[in-house]
Amino acid sequence: MTPSLPLLAVTLLAAGLVRGPGPAVPPGNDPASHPVPDPVTDVVEHVADHAAETYWTPQRMARAAPIGLLAGLQKITALPPPVLAPGPAPRSAARTGVPATGGTGGTTRTRQAAAMPPVTTSGTHWAAGGSVTRTTGRVFLTMNGVDFVCSASAVRSANRDVVVTAGHCVKDGAGAWAENWTFVPGYDQGRQPYGAFPARRMFVAGPWSRAGNDDYDVGMVAVDDQDGRHLTDVVGGQPLGFDAPQGRRTYGFGFPADPPYDGERLLYCAGVPHGDPQGQTRDQGLRCDLTAGASGGPWLSGFDPGSGRGTLTSVSSFKYSNDQRTMYGPYFGSAVRDLFRGAERA
Template identity: 55%
Template sequence: MVTDSWIARLLAGLVGLAPVALTGASVQPPADTVVYRDLPAGQIQQQRVLRYWTADRRASARQVRARGRGAPAVPDLANVGALWPGSALATVGRVFFSMDGQDFLCSAATVRSSNRDLVVTSGHCAKNGSGSWAENWVFVPAYRDGGGPHGGFTARRMFVPDQWSTGADDGYDVAMVVLAPSAGRHVADVVGFNDIAFAQPRGRQVYTFGYPSYEKYDGRRLAYCSGRPADDPYGETKAQGLRCDLTQGSSGGPWMSGFDPLTGTGTIVSVSSFKYADEERVMYGPYFGDAVRRLYDRAEKG
């Protein structure tokens, strides 16, 4: 068995506690069409989730296949996919979670919030459309080669738009996840955060980051693409497409405008969501409009 040194860091301050089942209730507030789930987030529950992710489970977790039609060097302005040339970005991390009895991988990033505990990812990394919510959800910031310098943060509340929860609409494939503090520290105080913006002009230069784990990528290092996205040419969603060969596992990774390679931060305007089966070199991300703004307004105070 591989020594789980990162698990030891995650469990700092959580010793001598017995495991319990992770349960929660789904709530749909009709006033702002945001759906959320509360998760037990005390020390006992954190310990149970963190202990769940053994080295074997992390290694065997699957990449989420997003829904779609058929299933510090200065970065390049146009890059269809490569490993990030510098250190892992502190605010971007890998996500491990379970859903319907299987273990999965995604990506996520911290965002500015009044609770200092917020990350943004894809909706399908938190809820399977109208189906199950994720469990055993852990965010590991600055992930690299099997772990991260700051350990991990478990989820305490998840939010998705009603359009995703009831119809699995790819144009609203976004989730905001509120994390539990780790050893009494909020994630934003540990790693910093990115800004977030809504209703931005389409087609602006972006950089997208994530942990792809299929084909030429093994998920151990941060990867990125860059360029100018364009509207969905099929007209099936309100999403935008960016030429990008990142694969499964990069779902939920941030799309940043105004990215600063010196600070490793920017303004998040979308997240990686899906690819069309006959267009595997284009990644699509939902447009952050009013629905995502309402989602953020609810989650950042949660």
């Protein structure tokens, strides 16, 4: 049996979330290359409570934990931390002025190389700035009386108030809706440079709300404004893409909070997604060591590292327990488009 790990969760595995291994995917039939059209789905909506603005003290935020889907939480199994791939030298190392081998011009070349983020990585601190540092943030929420954290992104919308995240960061599958839900864009080591935006209305797809179907693990939230200023008036927003072509280089962002990370800085993965080799979902897989807390973080295709802009085509959803180095995210088809239409009219 191959359990899947919802990425909200860090060291937790709900025993009820075990899947059997699926059939091997024949060559040329990679679901990432040939996405199956969405069946007709419904949208489930929820009016959020309005306690979030006063609820989230700095102390509560610091104590909030990344956790798994709440179903079956009474039976949990600890998981080992991921093994990280060697990463590039941090930017601070380039500032030491130690010349690269081969001449006195090495220091300048090293600085230039360090300033350009790698286009393929399984987990690196995002230090290049740009729009993504403002539009991506942390979500703080309460589920069944416990405080949790996720990641999310502001997106362009008609009402200028829409946040996109994972479905399990909004509703516990067939269980409870989140309470005290608030989005902190641009979060950085405890700083909230753009303030916090509490939820107004929440949206998930029917298959997620009724059965926790991973193909529909997407949540959208319309947030309150700040003294008349809408979310994307303050931080901007990434455009959403639907029915996007597969096999394009994708950057996945988030705030992983399980060891070896602490949730305080924005990290990213980058690579070319592939289909689910287990054959159990229509999701895409991306080589990624980000841990729990990164759930709901945006996947951006057509991404420009210089500007920090791209098209949001998925979100971080789950990992399989026998492959903790691959993150999976749902394909954004017609069901997600319907979610967005509801959220931007809220």
